[in-house]
Amino acid sequence: MANPYHDYNLALLAHLRGILLAMGETEQVSEESHALFLERFDELIMTLRNVPEERHMGQDMICQVFHRYPQIAHLVPRDLLWYFGGDCLHFMPDEEIELFQRLEERRYEAEENDEPFDWNMERQLMTMPEDGPRH
Template identity: 60%
Template sequence: MPVTLSYHDYHLALLKSLFDTLRAQAMLMEQVPEESNQLFFERFEELIEQLEQGEQDSLYKGQDIICQIISRYPQIAQLIPRDLLWYFGGDCLHFMPDEEIVKYQQLDELQAEALDRGEDFDWVSARQAAF
């Protein structure tokens, strides 16, 4: 039986994967000064650590970092998993079409209903079914 990740752990795994991808692409980001890249990656690492510790205030930092990726590194913005835009919300939602937002809202409602009934909710499976 496959192990299902919690909603938070699923998004944390996506964020770590994005971080690794961006690090691998860092040499391709010559238009941004290296020192600026280093500071950005330090903030990104701090975000991951804060989320690992369950600090909910870090969601605002996540919004900022995701939006910075889109503005600083537009050539790799398409590598950002759409789920992260929804997870961090706020300004990140400006980069999602309305139809996509509606689907994520429906997923959130399904998750809330399942939790109200005391049931587990498999976000990954529900997301795959919705999209």
């Protein structure tokens, strides 16, 4: 059964992989170490495609991105920090965690009511200024 939320996060992982690949091309990192890290990152993506519940490996990989590649930390999609949770949440301020908690509650509510839920769209709506236009 397709899970749009899971698919959305897989797409974000693919995006992050592209950023990591570009890091290797800039020669700012050790080529051998970087190649091994990308192999493990690819394993994570393949594992999550087949067994979505296997998120523990993702926590470790995302935390390693912050430690190994601090120059791209600002490019790591915030949604991945929330998706993997655990130690990844240490890289999020409390206000952001509260936003994602509200978003998660809305997602569960939609699932319980068999309603469609677009994580990305809902997130954009929740981060719009209160006095801004909403459709």
